[in-house]
Amino acid sequence: MSLPETELAVFMERLRESGIKLTHQRMEIFKEVASRMDHPDAASVYERVRERVPTISLDTVYRTLWMLKEAGLITTLGPAHDRLRFDANTAPHHHFVCTICGKTEDFYCDAFNSLNVPQEVNAIGVVERAQVELRGLCNACAKEETK
């Protein structure tokens, strides 16, 4: 609900140092997404912000959310970006996901196959499967980067 003063200050400072304009819309969108712990989608952020800024457009919400991600102030869930992807590997395994190109590679690790989940999680639901997702730069994208 309430947003710590410091978070807002960090947001404003981050924009200033990047030469990005601090608009009314951006302020409201950041306050909305930063105050929610339920991993909202863009439409949900849009609906809520609209109560305070009735003329805001969905496009502005998307643009702002991507900008916030670029600035490292928020992240996206999942292998990010575009389409549904399928996996026929039924053996226990884990994934490395490239944050640039989205390439997703399997890897195997016995230690990761037998993680024991904290008590805390029982209050949420029943775990059926545990997977580790590593995010980073794949070698191909790292090579691109150095130019």
Added chain:
Amino acid sequence: MSLPETELAVFMERLRESGIKLTHQRMEIFKEVASRMDHPDAASVYERVRERVPTISLDTVYRTLWMLKEAGLITTLGPAHDRLRFDANTAPHHHFVCTICGKTEDFYCDAFNSLNVPQEVNAIGVVERAQVELRGLCNACAKEETK
């Protein structure tokens, strides 16, 4: 590339025991997705299968992939469901994802924050972040289930 005889047998048996018809299309789609380790999207499966079954439709590919998921023969990547979702929680944390309703909840676990990734992964790329993703049934959906 090549698909072990047993995988195909399991596939055929799984369909039979569920009373699902074993069609030419389903056979080819399963063989395609099961032979690939690159987590293809539906369009990619479609393109490849089309070389062997020129009249196949994209709709059939989608229907079949969902059916295979239902049968437990494949999985989907990410928190599944449809839309992009955003997360403004910048503290190190992990996720529980409900496989029914898609609800995604944060949880915290020091042990998970300091996983050490296997050597193997260095051959793929540079890891920037590691997150554990637990999949299962949330309490609300579990209650629905029992009826």
Added chain:
DNA sequence: TTATTAAACAGGAATCATTCTTATTTAGTA
């Protein structure tokens, strides 16, 4: 083998999330 029929299919239309285009507005600066 042939007939029967519910299930599955192909093709095209529809939907829906996301992105693009463009004319208008505004934050930052002087």
Added chain:
DNA sequence: TACTAAATAAGAATGATTCCTGTTTAATAA
């Protein structure tokens, strides 16, 4: 207060996925 590049709103476009409908087919039994 005036200037200007950046940001916005609105609506059109795109693209992935799903739905609709008439046709085909796998499975079963005569």
